[in-house]
Amino acid sequence: MKSFKNILQGKISKLMSLLLIGIMTLTSNFAYADKNDEIASGIYTLTNETKYLDGNEIGDSMSRSYTDDNMTLEKRDGKIYYTLGLSGAQYMNNHRILVNDESVEFEKVEENLEEGTIKLKFEVTNPDDTILIQMYVDAMGRDVEYQLIPNLDSLELVEAFEESTPEEVDSSSEDKESENVQTQVKESSQNNLSNVIIIGVVVILAITIIFVLFKRKK
Incomplete structure (x- = not known):
């Protein structure tokens, strides 16, 4: 009987491990998708920080004083542009x-x-690329x-662009179908996560009942 008990405990541990791995995989996929949401086409304002590479306090102060606190980000035709203002240009x-x-x-x-000025x-290439200013x-x-260092958390939309090409207009129905497929995939993933959690709860309850019954029988 002791051998059977050890086997049962081993199976319980394996089931719990598989359940946790499944839940972690699904949730990490959702987090990755959220992190990679694209910036919509348009013009944005944002703040920035400056960092003098030599770590000199005077250099930090100078780079900050000659660099505008606010800048703009423009996304057009899938490309990203920054516009930065500088003062003291005469020096x-x-x-x-x-x-x-x-x-x-x-x-x-x-x-x-x-x-x-x-x-x-x-x-x-990307909004968070490493940018160095030299002069x-x-x-x-x-x-x-x-x-x-652009502060992407401070992005504020100024003007939105609705960009479309003739090919995109002709394939509008295909785009809608693609959006529907993506929505279905997302809903399916969410349903799968719910199902994994429900199945996990049921499995744990079933194993607990079996273990209790086995212990009483013993």
Whole structure:
């Protein structure tokens, strides 16, 4: 009898492990999907932080004072652009922007010579790419470099875009069908999660009853 009891306990442990693995797999899939929700096409405002790479307090203060606190994010045709404002342009030149350690081209979309301000527009692959700002400071006689960190949690929609191509218009029915399929898949996944939980509860109750009956019989 002791051997049968050990076997029963082993089976209970295996069932519990399988149940927990199933629940964790389903819930992790939902979390991953939520995390990867795309930003809708449009123009957004957001704040940013700056970080002087040498860790110098004066450098931190300077990079912050010459960088506008607010910037814009634009998503159009599946591409993402940032527009950043800089001041003190009369004391600086040779601006450069690096995204993920690679130099990227930028467009000077605005310049005010009297106030010494400029706005630079550049493309990124993802909103959270690593962005470095480089420039030559005349007074220091050398280049300075600092990191620009967009605060994506502060995104506020200014203008939404409804982008569509002739192909998308012609295939509107296919898009609706695809959305319906995605909805069905999501609902099916949620139902599967509920079913796993219900089955798990039933299995635990059944095993508990069997164990109690077995113990009484003994």
